[in-house]
Every structure is written in C-alpha cells, then in structure tokens.
Amino acid sequence: MKIEEGIRLSRFTTFGAGGPARWFASPESVDELAVALRFANEQEAGVAVVGLGSNLLVADEGVDLLVLKLAGELAAAEARDGLLRAGGGAPNAVALHRARAAGLGGFEFACAIPGTIGGGVWMNAGAYGGELSQVLGRVLVATAEGTGWLTPGELGLSYRHSNLRHGQVVVEAELRLHSRPPEEIKAVVRTLNAQRKAAQPTNRRTFGSVFKNPKHELSAGRMLEACGLKGHRIGGAQISPKHANFIENADGARSADAVALMAVARRRAHEQYGVELRHEVELLGDLALPPL
Numbered sequence: 349m350k351i352e353e354g355i356r357l358s359r360f361t362t363f364g365a366g367g368p369a370r371w372f373a374s375p376e377s378v379d380e381l382a383v384a385l386r387f388a389n390e391q392e393a394g395v396a397v398v399g400l401g402s403n404l405l406v407a408d409e410g411v412d413l414l415v416l417k418l419a420g421e422l423a424a425a426e427a428r429d430g431l432l433r434a435g436g437g438a439p440n441a442v443a444l445h446r447a448r449a450a451g452l453g454g455f456e457f458a459c460a461i462p463g464t465i466g467g468g469v470w471m472n473a474g475a476y477g478g479e480l481s482q483v484l485g486r487v488l489v490a491t492a493e494g495t496g497w498l499t500p501g502e503l504g505l506s507y508r509h510s511n512l513r514h515g516q517v518v519v520e521a522e523l524r525l526h527s528r529p530p531e532e533i534k535a536v537v538r539t540l541n542a543q544r545k546a547a548q549p550t551n552r553r554t555f556g557s558v559f560k561n562p563k564h565e566l567s568a569g570r571m572l573e574a575c576g577l578k579g580h581r582i583g584g585a586q587i588s589p590k591h592a593n594f595i596e597n598a599d600g601a602r603s604a605d606a607v608a609l610m611a612v613a614r615r616r617a618h619e620q621y622g623v624e625l626r627h628e629v630e631l632l633g634d635l636a637l638p639p640l
C-alpha cells in the first residue's frame with residue numbers, strides 16, 4: 349500500500365469537485381489499514397474515509413488529512429447463513445447482488461443509494477421506508493487504538509445520523525437478512541429503481557439529498573421548490589430543475605458554488621417557512637454554511 353500526497357479528491361466524489369488530500373491511501377486489508385492509521389498517528393494527522401463520495405462535498409482548497417479509500421477485502425461482500433458480511437468499502441450494489449444471489453431479502457431499499465456500506469452506516473442511509481439500522485447486526489470499527497465491534501445502539505443511529513466521527517473507520521458490517529426468492533428481490537429492485545428515475549436527476553452529477561427533511565408538512569425538496577429555487581444557479585452549480593433538494597454540477601462546479609447555493613436555499617426556507625434546514629451532505633475540509 350502506497351501513501352501518496354496531493355491526490356485530487358474530485359475523482360472520488362459523485363459531484364466531481366474537491367481539492368487534494370494531504371495524504372491518500374487505499375488499504376486492502378485490516379493489517380494495511382492499521383499501518384495507515386499508525387502513519388496518521390505519527391504525523392498527528394486527522395483521518396477521513398471516502399466511500400463512493402456520493403454524500404460528500406470536499407473543500408476546493410483540499411484537506412489536511414490522511415484520506416482512505418477502502419479496497420480489496422475491505423470492499424468485498426459475502427452472504428452466508430442469513431448473514432451478509434460486507435466490508436466498509438463494499439458498494440451497496442455489490443452487497444445487494446450477493447444478498448440476492450443467496451436468496452436474502454431486506455436490503456432492497458439500498459438499490460438506489462449509490463454509496464458503500466461504510467458510508468451507509470455513517471449516516472444510517474435509507475430509502476423507501478427502509479434504513480440500515482433495521483438490518484444492521486454489528487459493525488467492526490477501527491481507530492488508531494485498535495478495532496472493536498459496535499452494536500447499532502452504540503452507533504446511536506437515527507434519521508440520517510450516527511455517532512461516528514472522523515478517525516473511526518467502518519471496516520466491516522454484518523447485516524441480518526431474511527429468506528426471499530431472488531426473483532422477488534429482482535422485481536422489487538426494478539420497481540424502486542423506476543420510481544427513483546422518475547423523481548430524481550439520476551443522470552446528473554449530484555451528491556444526493558442536500559438537506560434532511562425538516563419536521564414540517566413539506567419535504568425539503570417541496571419547500572425549496574415553493575421558494576422558486578428550481579434551476580437557480582451559482583457558478584457551475586444548479587438547483588436541479590427536476591428535484592429542488594438536489595444540486596447538480598451543471599458545468600465545472602466547485603464545492604464553494606454548491607455551498608453558496610445551499611446558503612441561499614437555507615435563507616429562503618427560513619424567511620418563507622421559519623424552518624432551519626440542516627444539511628444531509630457531509631462537508632469535508634474548510635467548508636461551512638453561514639449562520640442564518
């Protein structure tokens with residue numbers, strides 16, 4: 349495993365923006381991960397993991413961190429005896445494929461979530477009434493001090509939230525699934541994907557939902573649509589004309605463009621509805637929203 353300097357993170361985000369990481373490594377095993385975490389400790393550097401970068405905005409100036417992208421056995425998945433074991437870096441699509449092949453259902457909701465298992469645990473990813481907390485057995489987490497298993501209770505999972513902090517790496521997760529014929533799983537996935545395609549800009553570069561849904565009769569998307577923000581543009585970033593809780597990289601957007609749009613959206617929702625929208629997307633590096 350090489351520890352490289354100055355790798356641009358725009359390559360690893362679905363939005364396609366973000367500056368370089370001070371250090372970057374792709375550990376392929378628990379031993380390699382331990383080496384990387386020791387290196388960061390020696391350098392007194394912070395550590396962050398990038399999954400598929402589908403919920404991530406990285407500062408354009410870059411980040412003064414060791415950024416890890418889990419690979420090899422840390423990105424694999426296997427299903428056996430009703431249990432799906434998936435590496436933190438395993439894409440949901442791979443995990444779902446393994447589950448379906450083994451006739452295990454319960455993870456279908458993740459078909460339209462274009463991230464990894466680790467990214468899903470980090471924010472208790474969910475869709476269509478399902479979320480990770482419903483199927484999670486236990487999670488192996490590594491830090492510079494060593495590894496240990498955490499229960500969903502210890503992870504503090506709630507709506508798009510866990511207690512995990514940078515420096516804690518999701519190495520592996522065990523998902524408890526139930527028997528379901530593969531054809532049935534396939535049919536459910538087909539229906540959910542069609543619903544997703546009809547409602548969201550799936551063919552654009554985005555980072556998924558910008559804001560969490562507030563406790564309000566309107567969802568964040570409907571609220572921003574009612575504020576007249578569909579299609580609103582700053583620099584290369586644009587509020588999706590299809591779904592107002594998405595920001596598209598319309599043309600060479602920088603992360604700062606997206607953050608500026610988010611600031612406008614929060615201000616408008618606050619003025620019109622008295623609601624303080626909270627961002628769902630993770631901000632990495634020196635990126636912050638101005639106070640309302």
Ligand SMILES: Cc1cc2nc3c(=O)[nH]c(=O)nc-3n(C[C@H](O)[C@H](O)[C@H](O)COP(=O)(O)OP(=O)(O)OC[C@H]3O[C@@H](n4cnc5c(N)ncnc54)[C@H](O)[C@@H]3O)c2cc1C
Nearest residue numbers: 399400401402403436463464466467468470473474518556
């Ligand atoms: C088109 C589109 C649709 C989406 N729809 C949904 C949806 O329906 N529901 C939903 O919940 N989300 C959705 N998302 C958002 C996103 O896919 C999820 O949040 C996903 O779980 C993020 O996973 P990731 O691997 O891409 O994480 P990243 O975006 O790479 O990282 C997100 C956070 O997780 C941390 N992280 C990632 N991997 C690890 C690890 N192994 N250990 C520790 N920390 C880690 C990162 O440091 C970061 O803080 C959507 C995104 C897009 C682009």
